Amino acid sequence: MSRxxxxxxxxxxxxxxxxxxxxxxxxxxxxxxxxxxxxxxLFGGSATPTVIGMGLLLATVQFALLWAVVALIxxxxxxxSRDIDRGLSIVAxxxxxxxxxxxxxxxxxxxxxxxxxxGLHSVAASIAAPINEDLLRLAGTxxxxxxxxxxxxxxxxxxxxxxxxxxxxxEVAENAAYxxxxxxxxxxxxxxxxxxxxxxxxxxxxxxxxxxxxxxxGAALAYCLARRQSGLAGRWWVLAAATFVTMLxxxxxxxxxLSIRPEPQLALLGGVYLATxxxxxxxxxxxxxxxxxxxxxxxAQLSHVAAQHEES
Amino acid sequence: MSDALQRPRSxxxxxxxILIAVSSIFxxxxxxxxxxxxxxxQPVGFYERIIFRGxxxxxxxxxxxxxxxxxxxxxxxxxxxxxxSNAAASFTVSMxxxxxxxxxxxxxxxxxxxxxxxxxxxxxxxxxxxxxxxFDLAAGDAPVLNVAICLIDSANDETPxxxxxAVYGTxxxxxxxxxxxxxxxxxxxxxxxxxxxx
Numbered sequence: 415m416s417r418x419x420x421x422x423x424x425x426x427x428x429x430x431x432x433x434x435x436x437x438x439x440x441x442x443x444x445x446x447x448x449x450x451x452x453x454x455x456l457f458g459g460s461a462t463p464t465v466i467g468m469g470l471l472l473a474t475v476q477f478a479l480l481w482a483v484v485a486l487i488x489x490x491x492x493x494x495s496r497d498i499d500r501g502l503s504i505v506a507x508x509x510x511x512x513x514x515x516x517x518x519x520x521x522x523x524x525x526x527x528x529x530x531x532x533g534l535h536s537v538a539a540s541i542a543a544p545i546n547e548d549l550l551r552l553a554g555t556x557x558x559x560x561x562x563x564x565x566x567x568x569x570x571x572x573x574x575x576x577x578x579x580x581x582x583x584x585e586v587a588e589n590a591a592y593x594x595x596x597x598x599x600x601x602x603x604x605x606x607x608x609x610x611x612x613x614x615x616x617x618x619x620x621x622x623x624x625x626x627x628x629x630x631x632g633a634a635l636a637y638c639l640a641r642r643q644s645g646l647a648g649r650w651w652v653l654a655a656a657t658f659v660t661m662l663x664x665x666x667x668x669x670x671x672l673s674i675r676p677e678p679q680l681a682l683l684g685g686v687y688l689a690t691x692x693x694x695x696x697x698x699x700x701x702x703x704x705x706x707x708x709x710x711x712x713x714a715q716l717s718h719v720a721a722q723h724e725e726s
Numbered sequence: 727m728s729d730a731l732q733r734p735r736s737x738x739x740x741x742x743x744i745l746i747a748v749s750s751i752f753x754x755x756x757x758x759x760x761x762x763x764x765x766x767x768q769p770v771g772f773y774e775r776i777i778f779r780g781x782x783x784x785x786x787x788x789x790x791x792x793x794x795x796x797x798x799x800x801x802x803x804x805x806x807x808x809x810x811s812n813a814a815a816s817f818t819v820s821m822x823x824x825x826x827x828x829x830x831x832x833x834x835x836x837x838x839x840x841x842x843x844x845x846x847x848x849x850x851x852x853x854x855x856x857x858x859x860x861f862d863l864a865a866g867d868a869p870v871l872n873v874a875i876c877l878i879d880s881a882n883d884e885t886p887x888x889x890x891x892a893v894y895g896t897x898x899x900x901x902x903x904x905x906x907x908x909x910x911x912x913x914x915x916x917x918x919x920x921x922x923x924x
């Protein structure tokens with residue numbers, strides 16, 4: 415694929431600065447509000463500077479790993495993706511890092527109180543978290559895809575990548591929050607070891623799950639939006655099915671333990687992780703196939719439109 | 727075609743969808759929370775597993791069971807013990823980390839008046855030594871069922887056990903038979919869910 419083709423019908427990559435789009439301002443405002451809230455909560459909390467520093471360092475390492483995964487996926491020869499403006503990638507990550515954890519934390523707290531009163535406290539996490547977190551991630555993915563769609567035709571691979579980044583943002587923020595919360599009393603060395611331990615456990619058990627789930631749903635959403643963009647029926651059932659299945663996997667992941675012995679629980683978690691990986695692989699392969707049959711991807715057509723754009 | 731693509735329309739609908747979604751997720755649970763009343767007593771939750779730990783903490787013996795859903799939980803004042811109750815019965819469960827066997831634990835829990843009653847073996851799980859004894863020392867048809875369940879551990883003289891004391895309410899008229907039967911079923915399910923780990 416040539417550079418012109420990769421940059422879409424307008425001849426330029428999707429731009430993050432789209433002041434004419436209301437979605438741009440909605441995303442920007444929510445990210446800013448939630449970022450300020452997070453910063454206030456972080457420095458007003460009990461975490462010591464050492465733990466904050468260590469948590470941020472570990473979060474950066476984890477984020478670099480997730481970014482490497484997404485780069486590997488979208489830049490590989492097999493499933494070469496079209497360009498997404500780096501700014502839009504950052505918006506996707508920022509949504510996952512700020513809006514999703516802040517809003518979900520508030521909603522989950524209220525939800526947990528309701529479920530406790532209804533006698534469902536043992537399954538509260540497996541009900542509240544998939545609903546709140548998954549829908550918030552989907553909202554952010556939709557916002558970024560809307561901005562891309564304003565510049566060029568969407569592909570399911572855009573959704574896969576944007577969704578993955580939104581989920582990666584949440585995952586890093588969640589793990590960092592656990593590390594910050596591990597502060598407590600004790601010597602600096604013990605605090606650092608505690609923070610590292612929590613980050614390793616959180617990262618090691620189910621690495622990239624939020625990112626993978628959102629990548630699957632993002633691909634489905636972009637597929638539906640791309641069809642609408644091309645004047646075809648949306649096939650929204652694809653999005654509904656992907657959302658339901660990933661919510662179910664999230665619910666199983668957060669479900670109460672099956673036994674006091676660790677083996678059944680590890681088997682369940684392993685099964686959920688393998689199912690997630692399998693679904694993500696299928697979503698990626700289908701996204702590649704779908705991208706090949708979208709009419710606006712014909713190289714000749716793209717070159718023609720890009721040339722028109724350059725003339726104008 | 728290219729003109730439309732090069733000058734994209736402002737997508738107000740997408741912005742509205744995102745705002746509505748985020749606002750709903752933020753506000754709806756708060757509103758619902760105000761509508762759902764606080765129960766007077768905290769009920770046992772659906773599939774709520776109660777974990778008992780021995781003196782060794784994480785490294786010591788552990789036992790677990792699924793408590794009967796919907797029953798009132800009354801053990802706030804007695805840590806390490808589970809006390810649940812409904813209209814027909816109340817169950818008290820405690821862990822005994824070092825007992826000789828189920829028979830010995832059961833005998834140690836009995837009042838003097840029931841000390842010489844025979845015990846019955848229960849077939850719960852092949853890895854458990856389980857015994858039960860039922861007695862009714864007071865007038866008025868209010869039987870008590872004590873069950874001791876111990877891990878079979880041939881390597882040690884002492885083994886971790888759970889002791890369950892089920893006290894059924896008085897039932898002089900026989901009108902609450904269904905409730906009592908339901909309580910017995912709840913006890914059976916609770917016993918079937920017991921796990922003990924060393």
